[in-house]
Amino acid sequence: xxxxxxxxxxxxxxxxxxxxxxxxxxxxxxxxxxxxxxxxxxxxxxxxxxxxxxxxxxxxxxxxxxxxxxxxxxxxxxxxxxxxxxxxxxxxxxxxxxxxxxxxxxxxxxxxxxxxxxxxxxxxxxxxxxxxxxxxxxxxxxxxxxxxxxxxxxxxxxxxxxxxxxxxxxxxxxxxxxxxxxxxxxxxxxxxxxxxxxxxxxxxxxxxxxxxxxxxxxxxxxxxxxxxxxxxxxxxxxxxxxxxxxxxxxxxxxxxxxxxxxxxxxxxxxxxxxxxxxxxxxxxxxxxxxxxxxxxxxxxxxxxxxxxxxxxxxxxxxxxxxxxxxxxxxxxxxxxxxxxxxxxxxxxxxxxxxxx
Amino acid sequence: xxxxxxxxxxxxxxxxxxxxxxxxxxxxxxxxxxxxxxxxxxxxxxxxxxxxxxxxxxxxxxxxxxxxxxxxxxxxxxxxxxxxxxxxxxxxxxxxxxxxxxxxxxxxxxxxxxxxxxxxxxxxxxxxxxxxxxxxxxxxxxxxxxxxxxxxxxxxxxxxxxxxxxxxxxxxxxx
Numbered sequence: 450x451x452x453x454x455x456x457x458x459x460x461x462x463x464x465x466x467x468x469x470x471x472x473x474x475x476x477x478x479x480x481x482x483x484x485x486x487x488x489x490x491x492x493x494x495x496x497x498x499x500x501x502x503x504x505x506x507x508x509x510x511x512x513x514x515x516x517x518x519x520x521x522x523x524x525x526x527x528x529x530x531x532x533x534x535x536x537x538x539x540x541x542x543x544x545x546x547x548x549x550x551x552x553x554x555x556x557x558x559x560x561x562x563x564x565x566x567x568x569x570x571x572x573x574x575x576x577x578x579x580x581x582x583x584x585x586x587x588x589x590x591x592x593x594x595x596x597x598x599x600x601x602x603x604x605x606x607x608x609x610x611x612x613x614x615x616x617x618x619x620x621x622x623x624x625x626x627x628x629x630x631x632x633x634x635x636x637x638x639x640x641x642x643x644x645x646x647x648x649x650x651x652x653x654x655x656x657x658x659x660x661x662x663x664x665x666x667x668x669x670x671x672x673x674x675x676x677x678x679x680x681x682x683x684x685x686x687x688x689x690x691x692x693x694x695x696x697x698x699x700x701x702x703x704x705x706x707x708x709x710x711x712x713x714x715x716x717x718x719x720x721x722x723x724x725x726x727x728x729x730x731x732x733x734x735x736x737x738x739x740x741x742x743x744x745x746x747x748x749x750x751x752x753x754x755x756x757x758x759x760x761x762x763x764x765x766x767x768x769x770x771x772x773x774x775x776x777x778x779x780x781x782x783x784x785x786x787x788x789x790x791x792x793x794x795x796x797x798x799x800x801x802x803x804x805x
Numbered sequence: 806x807x808x809x810x811x812x813x814x815x816x817x818x819x820x821x822x823x824x825x826x827x828x829x830x831x832x833x834x835x836x837x838x839x840x841x842x843x844x845x846x847x848x849x850x851x852x853x854x855x856x857x858x859x860x861x862x863x864x865x866x867x868x869x870x871x872x873x874x875x876x877x878x879x880x881x882x883x884x885x886x887x888x889x890x891x892x893x894x895x896x897x898x899x900x901x902x903x904x905x906x907x908x909x910x911x912x913x914x915x916x917x918x919x920x921x922x923x924x925x926x927x928x929x930x931x932x933x934x935x936x937x938x939x940x941x942x943x944x945x946x947x948x949x950x951x952x953x954x955x956x957x958x959x960x961x962x963x964x965x966x967x968x969x970x971x972x973x974x975x976x977x978x979x980x
Contacts, residue, residue: 486898489882493896568894590924597926603898606933607905608912609921611898615908616915618901620923677918 452794455774456761461537461559461576464760468579472747473695475627475667475760478538479585479684480574481593482612482621484603490613491566499550499566506565509599510554516561516592518554523547529778532769538576540564561592568613569621571596578760580691582624586684609676619676624687627656628694629759631666631744632702635713642697643668649690650674657736657763665736665763670694706748717745721754725796729782730789735766754796762795808834879903935972939965 450458456465463476484490485505488498503522510518523531523540524547535545539562540553548566555562564572573592575585596602603611610621617623633639643653652673655663670691672683705713720741723730743759745751764770766788772779775787806816809832816832877886884896886904895901901908912919925933942965949958 484898487881489897490895492892492894493882493884593924594927597928601929602926604926604929605901605921606936607920608901608908609923610926611895611901613894615893615895615911618912619916619918619921622923674916674918676912676916676921679923 452791452798456765459533459770459773460761460764461539463560463576463578464537464764465757466578467757468577468581470580470695471578471756473628473630473698474580474691475629476576476578477580477582477585477624477626478574478576479582479589479622479624480572481589482569482610482617482623483571483573483593483596483600484611484613485570486601486603488570490569492568492613494566496549502570503550503552503565505600506552506554506563506571509596510563514595516595517556518561518563520552520554520563520565523551523553524549529769529772532767533773536764536767536769541567541572543567561588563592563596569617571600580626580695582626582684582688582691586624586680590680617675619674620678620680620683622675622680622683623671624684625669625671626687626691628668628670628691628698629666629740629743630668630694630698631740632698632700632705634663634666635705636701638697638701642694646670646690646694649686651687651690657733664733665740665759667736667740667763702744702748713748714745714750717741717748717750721745721751721796724792726793727789729785730792731785732766732768732788735788735792736763739763758795762792765795766791806832808832810834877904932972935968939968939972942968 468474468476485502488494488502491499491502494502507520510520523544526534526547528547531540531545531547534540534553535542537559539555539559541564544551544553544564544567550566552565553562554565560575560577562574562576564574573589573596575589575592577585605611609619612618612621630639630642633642646653650673651670653668653670656667656669657664670687672678672687675683678686720738724735724738724742739759739762742751742754743756746754746756746758768779768784771784771787771791774791779787808814808816811834814834816834878884879896879900880903881899882896884900886907889895889900889904895904909919925937927934942961946958946961946965949955949961
């Protein structure tokens with residue numbers, strides 16, 4: 450398979466399609482936690498009860514729905530295939546470990562996914578490229594209406610949708626954006642901003658890596674509170690804060706361009722050079738350099754590379770994907786070699802013809 | 806004060822977290838605080854379930870220690886309240902009913918609220934929707950009376966009456 454075919458066939462819409470404000474917002478995601486009345490939650494369900502949930506969801510999705518979801522039984526998949534699903538954000542790390550009667554249903558473009566028997570009986574999500582939290586919410590809300598017409602969701606007037614963990618009760622909704630913030634990071638404004646965001650009831654974490662060092666300057670921002678606020682309020686709050694972040698990030702990128710143009714250009718072109726010629730590369734280094742290259746594209750310093758290179762490659766270069774492409778288990782060193790080769794190929798692809 | 810994480814050592818670190826004006830306080834011993842790492846923004850130093858265990862632990866209110874805790878258990882899935890306190894997860898949707906009186910405090914600590922205001926499922930939520938509508942009409946009625954719009958108020962009163970009739974039918978149908 451050529452690299453272009455691979456990208457088109459194996460990657461989800463949010464990684465390859467253009468989206469609004471995508472210079473800062475990589476993707477927008479909304480997920481809902483739902484459970485079936487009275488059947489114990491997955492952490493306490495017997496095998497028979499887990500099977501019952503699986504069958505109920507299977508039946509609910511069997512009919513021709515406007516969402517075209519296909520349910521996959523995760524027990525039928527290999528370790529590598531499950532890891533790939535996790536790397537595409539279609540299933541959680543917990544579900545990637547596999548197990549009986551655990552599944553995921555997703556649409557062809559992989560915008561919608563519904564996990565079955567994760568922490569809750571159902572975890573539905575919508576991921577869109579760019580800044581489209583409102584749109585993602587509208588779609589998931591429609592999906593929820595459909596599912597509710599088929600399944601008896603656990604709901605109480607007081608505590609809303611009832612979930613396994615009390616931190617999800619109420620709306621059961623988590624809305625989030627993945628943002629790319631190199632400008633705020635390079636100008637040392639990031640801590641301040643993120644603390645402010647925290648005080649507004651939003652949680653921030655690095656997309657990759659642990660601790661305060663977010664690899665690739667990629668952060669996930671989501672609502673913390675799910676009870677006592679309407680879905681619209683949650684979306685609205687996230688949208689307002691994200692809009693502020695976009696403005697701040699653009700401001701500091703321009704500031705960098707004005708005041709430290711030569712240093713910045715050097716940093717970006719060095720990153721470009723390493724990605725074009727490296728023989729071996731870890732995913733940590735790759736993500737860091739891809740962040741610089743993406744910034745270079747957004748600032749017009751690099752002109753012949755497709756901007757979606759960041760969102761494509763942060764997924765394609767993960768261990769599961771590399772092993773799927775090669776069709777076998779790879780050692781760490783082999784992965785570093787294949788990763789570098791894949792990146793070199795992808796960089797040259799956009800140079801000559803672009804991906805579209 | 807005993808550490809809310811290990812429930813063994815004396816607590817010496819006091820952490821206050823404020824979300825939406827709602828204060829969450831946790832007391833830790835030095836060792837647990839160290840193990841939990843820094844209190845920075847990006848890491849989540851406490852697993853949420855540890856935190857919940859802290860919130861639910863009877864040690865939080867030392868004065869209540871000598872009140873014997875009743876053994877509460879969910880009739881549907883047999884999860885006890887203590888077990889819930891330890892793992893921080895419910896066993897099934899019925900647990901919410903079974904443990905209700907104790908949940909409100911916990912929910913206010915987590916969410917700053919103990920009342921759902923969001924979406925109501927269409928099919929199961931008929932009665933809830935009606936109740937919501939009645940409340941809205943009552944507010945409107947109050948406003949109309951305040952503005953001395955008595956014709957409007959009379960109409961609203963009739964609407965409320967109709968809705969209440971509907972409500973009792975729905976209720977009768979369910980129970």
